[in-house]
Structure formats: structure tokens, C-alpha cells
Amino acid sequence: MTALLSFRDVWVEYGDKVVLERVTLDVEQGSFVSVVGPSGAGKSTFLRLILGQEGPSHGQILMDGTPLTPECGPDRGVVFQRYSVFPHLTALQNVVFALECEQSPLLGKLFGRARRDAIAKATEMLGAVGLEHNLQVYPAQMSGGMQQRLAIAQALIKHPRVLLLDEPFGALDPGIRLDMHGLVTRLWREHGLTIVMVTHDIKEAFKLGTRVLTFDKRRIDPHAPNRYGATAVYDIAVKRKDGDVAAVLAE
Amino acid sequence: MRIVNIRPQRGIRILTGAIPIAIALIAYAVVSAARAEANPHDKVLPTFLAMAEAAWRLFSQVDPRTGEVTAYADTVASLWRLSIGVAIATVSTLLLGLALGAVPIFRSTLGPFITILAVIPPIAVLPILFIALGLGEASKIALIAVGIAPFMIRDLVGHVSGLPVEQAIKAQTLGASSWQLILRVYLPQALPRLIESLRLSMGPAWVFLISAEAIASDVGLGYRIFLVRRYLAMDMILPYVAWISLLAILTDAALQWVSRKAFPWAHGEAK
Numbered sequence: 344m345t346a347l348l349s350f351r352d353v354w355v356e357y358g359d360k361v362v363l364e365r366v367t368l369d370v371e372q373g374s375f376v377s378v379v380g381p382s383g384a385g386k387s388t389f390l391r392l393i394l395g396q397e398g399p400s401h402g403q404i405l406m407d408g409t410p411l412t413p414e415c416g417p418d419r420g421v422v423f424q425r426y427s428v429f430p431h432l433t434a435l436q437n438v439v440f441a442l443e444c445e446q447s448p449l450l451g452k453l454f455g456r457a458r459r460d461a462i463a464k465a466t467e468m469l470g471a472v473g474l475e476h477n478l479q480v481y482p483a484q485m486s487g488g489m490q491q492r493l494a495i496a497q498a499l500i501k502h503p504r505v506l507l508l509d510e511p512f513g514a515l516d517p518g519i520r521l522d523m524h525g526l527v528t529r530l531w532r533e534h535g536l537t538i539v540m541v542t543h544d545i546k547e548a549f550k551l552g553t554r555v556l557t558f559d560k561r562r563i564d565p566h567a568p569n570r571y572g573a574t575a576v577y578d579i580a581v582k583r584k585d586g587d588v589a590a591v592l593a594e
Numbered sequence: 595m596r597i598v599n600i601r602p603q604r605g606i607r608i609l610t611g612a613i614p615i616a617i618a619l620i621a622y623a624v625v626s627a628a629r630a631e632a633n634p635h636d637k638v639l640p641t642f643l644a645m646a647e648a649a650w651r652l653f654s655q656v657d658p659r660t661g662e663v664t665a666y667a668d669t670v671a672s673l674w675r676l677s678i679g680v681a682i683a684t685v686s687t688l689l690l691g692l693a694l695g696a697v698p699i700f701r702s703t704l705g706p707f708i709t710i711l712a713v714i715p716p717i718a719v720l721p722i723l724f725i726a727l728g729l730g731e732a733s734k735i736a737l738i739a740v741g742i743a744p745f746m747i748r749d750l751v752g753h754v755s756g757l758p759v760e761q762a763i764k765a766q767t768l769g770a771s772s773w774q775l776i777l778r779v780y781l782p783q784a785l786p787r788l789i790e791s792l793r794l795s796m797g798p799a800w801v802f803l804i805s806a807e808a809i810a811s812d813v814g815l816g817y818r819i820f821l822v823r824r825y826l827a828m829d830m831i832l833p834y835v836a837w838i839s840l841l842a843i844l845t846d847a848a849l850q851w852v853s854r855k856a857f858p859w860a861h862g863e864a865k
Contacts, residue, residue, distance in 0.1 A: 394763065415763050415766035415767050416766070416769075417766075417767060417768060417769035419767055420767055421763065421764060423764070426758035426760035426764075427764055428764075429761060429764075429765075429779060430783070430859055431782045431783050431857070431859050431860070432782075432859075440765075440768055440770075440778065441768035441769055443778070444768055444769040444770045444771070444774050444778070445769050448771065448773075448774070450777075451770075451773075451774045451777050451778045481858070481859040482859075483859060494764075498764075498767065500768075501767070503767070
């Protein structure tokens with residue numbers, strides 16, 4: 344297995360406040376990494392580093408051996424807890440968006456045959472997440488679970504090297520959550536995805552992940568709580584047997 | 595039951611809404627009739643009949659001096675000024691609002707300048723416009739545009755820059771360039787807000803139009819009411835005020851209709 348992402352002694356500091364310190368780890372291709380930890384332990388910062396929304400203060404992050412630039416790019420897909428989809432576009436338009444950006448730099452719109460091809464591709468992707476009957480619906484008319492399905496379809500159409508999930512199921516009710524676990528597991532297997540997921544739910548982390556990273560502070564100075572940053576204090580490999588996967592899918 | 599929890603039905607709402615209007619009209623009719631009885635030549639509170647007669651002259655009779663129907667000529671002149679001024683303000687708002695809202699470096703460059711422009715009372719610069727642009731149409735149009743644009747620009751910049759950062763990030767992970775981000779994510783979400791702020795700005799736009807026409811003009815709705823004021827011609831002023839109000843209501847309804855038709859997602863409705 345090759346390392347898709349490598350963190351080399353990465354630090355993130357905002358002024359005097361140290362958020363992450365000495366993060367050194369590799370993420371292998373095809374793995375499903377769950378990231379857990381208390382609030383304020385830098386889980387989201389870790390995700391934003393991979394996303395390119397911000398850069399490290401020190402250290403290096405490599406993707407396929409080349410340093411990441413601190414700017415978001417199409418090789419990394421993302422699903423946030425909220426606001427992941429465009430409210431002014433229908434489900435279909437939300438997914439076609441990425442294809443239009445790729446093929447039409449000036450107008451951001453496709454016409455004729457290219458448009459039909461893009462729509463066919465997007466429709467197939469929406470079918471894969473179970474939204475084949477909601478192509479012309481605006482996000483505001485969808486439930487939370489449907490919006491997250493749409494956000495996943497939207498990200499997957501670009502075939503990202505890494506799919507980043509930032510508490511994607513945090514706002515969903517338990518039944519819908521189970522459905523989404525099945526969906527993400529199925530897509531992860533079928534598309535050979537590499538997934539990094541931040542979650543508050545430790546059970547969810549162990550159920551879905553092949554590896555669970557726990558972020559926390561190793562040292563705490565009670566007089567200067569921001570003096571030390573968090574790092575991956577536990578790095579646990581989870582054996583995900585085929586039987587377990589089948590159980591998740593069966594749910 | 596608490597009064598804050600009483601929600602009137604549609605029929606009741608229409609009825610309660612009509613009551614104050616009816617009271618105002620009846621009160622006016624009673625008072626003006628009483629004054630007309632005391633003095634048939636009273637000019638201050640003309641009866642509805644007197645106003646209807648004046649309106650009939652203004653709205654249907656050709657003025658032998660100008661060869662035109664007065665109200666028609668005034669309306670065309672005023673609406674032309676208003677629409678050009680508002681159009682200039684709207685287009686510049688869209689361009690600047692998107693540029694400043696989407697691009698932080700433009701915002702830090704031009705933002706303070708626009709904030710300063712927005713606090714200048716537009717009527718205070720009217721003399722400057724008259725001096726610079728003359729007393730013709732240009733200065734009146736400029737007053738409307740200068741008067742409403744800074745507010746609209748600030749509103750749109752605030753709206754665009756306040757869109758969830760997740761949207762911008764998501765678009766970039768989907769391969770959008772800066773241009774595509776502005777064109778496909780910011781522009782469509784800016785348009786309904788632009789219409790909304792235009793609706794709010796139409797009131798001030800009318801104020802600036804009527805002010806400019808009152809000071810220097812030879813035709814126009816504002817010109818006419820300030821002209822006949824000299825003769826205490828309330829029977830002409832009141833129908834004109836009603837006419838201006840009607841135009842304003844129709845404009846507002848049209849803008850709202852366009853927004854609902856074109857941007858159903860912004861109004862929480864099915865398409």
C-alpha cells in the first residue's frame with residue numbers, strides 16, 4: 344500500500360494559540376480514517392489542512408509525494424455538516440456543476456451533446472445515492488438526509504483522491520444515520536475511495552473506519568491552556584471484516 | 595388567549611386592513627364636504643368631486659399650450675428619468691457588489707470609499723450635479739443613481755461576502771475557478787437580493803426624482819405638484835400624489851413577481 348497523504352511534523356498556530364503540534368502520520372490509499380476527539384482538539388483543523396482551506400504553520404503535507412498548496416482543488420472532495428449544496432440549483436444541477444466547471448471555463452454552462460452527456464453522468468451518480476426520483480428538486484425542499492446524499496453525489500462525480508467528511512451525519516436522526524452508514528460503506532467499497540471522516544460519535548468512528556485517529560492534547564498547562572496543541576494521541580487500526588461490512592450494508 | 599397568538603384568517607385580515615383606509619377616506623369626505631359648504635371656493639381640502647374634475651382635465655384633456663395631455667407627458671418624463679437612474683444604479687450595484695463581495699482584495703480597496711460615499715446625503719450633492727452636469731436630464735438621473743447606489747452596493751457586498759464559506763470551498767473542490775465561482779455561485783444568489791434591495795430603494799429613488807424635478811425642470815410629476823402648489827391647487831396635487839403612489843405600488847408588485855418567478859428557490863416555493 345502506498346501513502347496517499349503524508350503529514351510530516353505539522354504544526355498549526357494562530358498567534359500564541361497552538362492548535363496542532365507534531366502531527367506526523369500517513370494515510371494510505373483506500374483507507375477509511377475516522378477522526379475523533381473532544382471539541383477544540385483540532386479535528387476540523389486537521390480536515391481543513393487536507394482540504395487546503397488553510398496551510399500548516401510548520402511542517403509539510405504531501406499528497407502523492409508532492410506538497411499541498413493551501414488552496415482547495417478538485418482532487419479533494421468534501422461534505423460538510425451543513426451548506427454543502429448550492430441552494431439555488433436543483434439536485435441535478437448541483438451534480439452537473441462540477442462537469443460544467445471542467446468543460447466550460449468561460450460560461451460554466453454546457454449545451455447540446457456535452458450537456459446531455461453530463462446530465463446522463465450526473466443522473467447515474469444521483470441514482471447511486473438513491474436520489475433518482477428527486478432530480479428537479481431544490482435542496483430547501485429536501486430532508487437533511489437527502490441533502491447529504493446529494494452532497495456526496497456532488498463530490499463523487501469528480502472522482503476525488505480523498506473524500507473528506509466533516510461530521511456529515513451529525514444533524515441527522517438515528518434511522519437516517521444508519522441508512523447513510525450503509526450508503527457510505529457501499530460507495531467506499533465500490534469506488535475504492537479514500538475517506539477521512541471527522542465525527543463526534545465514537546461508535547460511528549469504529550463502525551465505519553478502518554483506522555481511528557484520536558486527537559487530543561498530550562500536555563496541558565493549566566495557566567496557559569493554549570500553550571500546547573493537540574496531536575493524534577491514539578492511532579488504532581480497525582480490522583473491518585467482510586462480515587462486518589455486510590452487516591452495515593444489510594442495515 | 596394572548597393577543598400575540600390570535601391569527602386572523604384571510605377574510606378577517608382583508609377586512610381589518612380595509613378599516614383604517616375606509617375611516618381615512620370617510621373622514622376626509624366629511625371634513626371636505628363641511629368646508630365646501632362653508633366656502634364653495636375652499637382650496638385646502640377639495641371634495642372628491644373637485645379632485646375628479648381636476649384629474650379628468652389633467653389625465654384626458656390636451657393642454658392647448660403644450661399640445662399634450664399634461665399627466666401623460668409628466669408621467670413619461672418622470673418614469674424615463676426614474677428608470678434610467680435606477681437602471682444605472684442596479685447595473686453598477688451588480689458589478690461592484692459581486693466584485694467586492696467575492697474578492698477580498700477588491701473589498702479592502704474600494705469598501706471604505708463606498709462607505710464614505712454612502713454617508714453623504716445625496717441632496718447635498720445636488721448643487722454639485724447641477725453645476726457639473728447642467729440643469730438638464732443628466733443631473734436628475736445622476737441624483738437618483740448616486741442617491742441609491744451606495745446603499746444597494748453595500749447591501750449586496752454584505753450579502754455576497756456573507757454567503758456560507760462552505761459554498762465557496764465546495765465549488766473549488768468541484769473545480770470552479772474564481773470566475774466560475776462568481777458566475778455560477780455568487781451571481782445567481784446575488785440576484786434575488788438585488789431585487790429585494792431595489793424594492794427598498796424605490797422609495798428613496800422617488801424622493802430624489804421629485805426633489806430634482808421640484809428644483810429645476812419644465813415637465814414631470816414632481817415639477818407639476820410643486821408648480822401648482824403656488825396656486826394652492828390641492829385638487830391637482832392630491833390626484834398626482836395618488837397617481838405616484840399607484841405607480842410605486844405597481845413597480846413594487848412587478849419586482850416581487852419577477853423575483854418569485856425567476857428565483858423560486860429564494861422564496862421557499864416549489865418551482
